Amino acid sequence: MSSIRDVAKLAGVSVSTVSRVLGGSQKVGKETRRRVEQAIETIGYQPNLLAQGLRSKRGSLIGLVVPEIRQEIFSSFVEYIGDEVRARGYSLITGNTHGQPEIEDEFIESLVRRHVDGIIFSRVSDRSRALGILEKDGIPTVIIDRYLDNEDIPTIVMDNYGAGALAAEHLVGLGHRRFAVITGLQNIALCRERQRGFAEYIERCGLALPHHNVYEGNFKLESGIEAAESFLEHGIDFTAIWAENDLMALGAMNTLIRAGRKVPQDISIMGMDDIISAKIMIPSLTTIRQPFAAMCSKAVELLFGMINGEECGERRVSLPASLIVRESTARCAT
């Protein structure tokens, strides 16, 4: 691997001149610059990012920490954020916490030790504590998707309360009056928000969501299946289900159909996220689409603003959800 010295020698200049050419912005004589560029070209020189990072405190590295990378929503974060970061000449270190605060801490710590330029972070749950580490090290951080209410860190979320209300509005609009809801983990703030949005909307319509009609899942397929089994077993009375993500909705739908229920004739089902499976299912799944691409690009924009020392005005960006009506919901028959 060639170093800046080799270039300097070949071009007949000092290393600092080469460094200036590399930096771009500094003043270098026209002819000198040409010679240096020539030398860089013939040697095929590429600056060592470790050395650059150590010296200048800018490692061209961004960390992304998510709870479960195999879930489509988080792998889409990796895709979108990865693309934006690459376009800016940075690399992306990804951390998959498996929903465990201990692993989360471990990742954040290693990112700090590596002096990454910034971190985008989708926390495990309210139990996350990693942010303390970050604050004292002053690494620019933005939270995406999984947030906590009482924090001062720039946060990009979808309007989860509004999404819950949107789901309720769609179902009530179809004439449904008895609902079941499959939530995510209650120690995740956005799950509580979604549920609150849904419940408060139907209350405003003079309807209620009984305790027994709410099942706490964990965003995985299996918990959607378990929810439906549980509803069936306990003879819960409802004509429409909303699940706080598509995977659980699909699990529930599958179980219900196999139990002989017709969807949407007997029961309407809707989910949230708009994953690929929602589209190819028969019946296709009515859902609420999250603006993931926009969230990611906003997060990156904010993060780079902070990296470049701008004061970050927006503390809390909340993007709207949109309703995607498909086949799994229909007018209430009863």
Add this chain to the structure above:
Amino acid sequence: MSSIRDVAKLAGVSVSTVSRVLGGSQKVGKETRRRVEQAIETIGYQPNLLAQGLRSKRGSLIGLVVPEIRQEIFSSFVEYIGDEVRARGYSLITGNTHGQPEIEDEFIESLVRRHVDGIIFSRVSDRSRALGILEKDGIPTVIIDRYLDNEDIPTIVMDNYGAGALAAEHLVGLGHRRFAVITGLQNIALCRERQRGFAEYIERCGLALPHHNVYEGNFKLESGIEAAESFLEHGIDFTAIWAENDLMALGAMNTLIRAGRKVPQDISIMGMDDIISAKIMIPSLTTIRQPFAAMCSKAVELLFGMINGEECGERRVSLPASLIVRESTARCAT
């Protein structure tokens, strides 16, 4: 951020002694070691990985480059490999090439500049050229999943030829004699292998796979839909379809069902990969499961062997596929 000097000062020793304690293996007096550890503890010192990397040429970093991270198989690579790498105290830089050789080159180059300790690589296609860069820089590399035949780099794959034959065997065993196949891109070696395995098996049974019954897709849902539409439109005659991945199989199944065909009564369909959607579909999808976890752990094992300077004996590891029979395939009626 505290440095090794702060620790040395507090412990009343030289920086080199602290460094020795950090390294672990070197000889340090028992009492001295205790004092140093004590100091590290009270300061909360963590070595700077950039500096360590620059000096020792070991950055505790692994690069993972994949064609499309949102596809479940690749996000599972990120999960499995990420876990294994983390267990060894390394971090993972991920690169998503979107199937473009240019982006692939860009990633490999930036990994080289960052002096990562090793790279795990799932190439775009036969058009990939990035390996040249790697070889000359001597960074340990292992190929996973997407390989090329004529290379000397350690490669971990599933037995794609065998998988094709396994699919054919299952279908022929059910009495099918007229097939359609939806392949991945033909410039990806493993796609050709899968198809060859399938075609040669049915030929051995005295059956044939006409040209018109093969549709070249691109592993995406849409191409499965297009394939089915094309088969329908051209009146292609078959009783069973095999698609080289589940997403395309699901797209085709959806299209066929909506066109009035009964699956599996009229047409049997099978896929490959065993993604989550395959399970929740109605009918659930018969498929071929790839041993992704085993492939990833083998890849990491080999890679770290190379990083630690062991001569890598295994040049080509080929793991077997397994058949998962579900509802979408049945005995041929005609």
Add this chain to the structure above:
DNA sequence: CTGAAAGCGCTAACAC
């Protein structure tokens, strides 16, 4: 067993 000193490859004052 421990310390002093050199230097990984680069940037950023500081001089000229």
Add this chain to the structure above:
DNA sequence: GTGTTAGCGCTTTCAG
């Protein structure tokens, strides 16, 4: 404009 020099924080000879 360009060169000289001093480190960034760490590991690793080389002495002692």
